[in-house]
C-alpha cells in the first residue's frame with residue numbers, strides 16, 4: 001500500500017514554533033535559505049538546583065523531505081511537552097524544509113543531506129554543523145526517519161561504549177502501536193527484532209549520515225528511529241512519538257553520563 005502523504009511544512013513549522021513558545025522553549029534561527037528557515041529549539045531543565053544532573057538529549061527530524069512523520073512527531077511531542085524534569089532538550093524539527101515542498105528525499109540542489117556530514121556540500125548541513133559545534137555534548141541523540149521499504153518499525157543503535165541499551169525499551173513501546181520489522185536482514189544489515197547494531201567505522205566511509213557526525217563528535221549513544229512508510233501516517237507518527245518518549249523516560253533516573 002502506497003502512502004505518499006505530503007505535508008505543508010511551513011504550516012507545520014509555524015505550529016511547532018507556536019507550541020514551543022507556549023511551553024517556554026527558546027528558538028534559534030541558525031540558517032535561512034531560499035525562503036526556508038532552519039531552527040533549533042531548546043528546553044532548559046526544570047530542576048536547576050543541581051545543574052550537574054541535567055541530561056542533554058538531542059532530537060532531529062525532517063532531514064529527508066519525503067518522510068513527513070518526523071516533523072509531525074516533533075509537533076506532537078511539543079504539544080504534549082512531557083519531558084523528564086532534568087532533561088535539557090535540543091530539538092531540530094526539520095533539517096530539510098525545501099525537500100518537503102518538493103516531496104523528495106534530497107534538498108533543492110539534489111543532495112541527500114543525510115550523506116553530507118563528512119565533507120559537507122550543502123548549505124543546510126554546513127549551517128547545521130556550525131550550530132552543533134556551538135553546543136555542548138549530548139548524553140543521547142535521536143534521529144527520526146521513515147523507511148519506504150521496511151515491513152515495520154526498526155532502529156539503528158550506536159553505543160560504542162556499551163552503555164545500558166535503550167533499544168529494547170524503545171521497540172517494546174513502539175510494538176504496542178506499530179508492528180516491528182522482524183526481518184533478519186534490513187537494508188542489507190543483520191537485524192534482530194527490529195534492532196540494527198551496525199558497528200560503524202566512520203573513518204572508513206566517505207558519505208557520513210548525521211548519526212556518524214554525532215557519534216564521532218557529539219555523543220556516545222544514540223538511535224536512528226525508522227517508521228515504516230507502508231503504514232498510515234498517523235501510525236508512523238505515533239510510533240516515533242512512542243519511541244522518543246520511551247528513550248527519554250529511561251533517561252529520567254539514569255546516572256549522569258558525562
Ligand SMILES: [Zn+2]
Pocket residue numbers: 063064067145146
Ligand atoms: Zn530518512
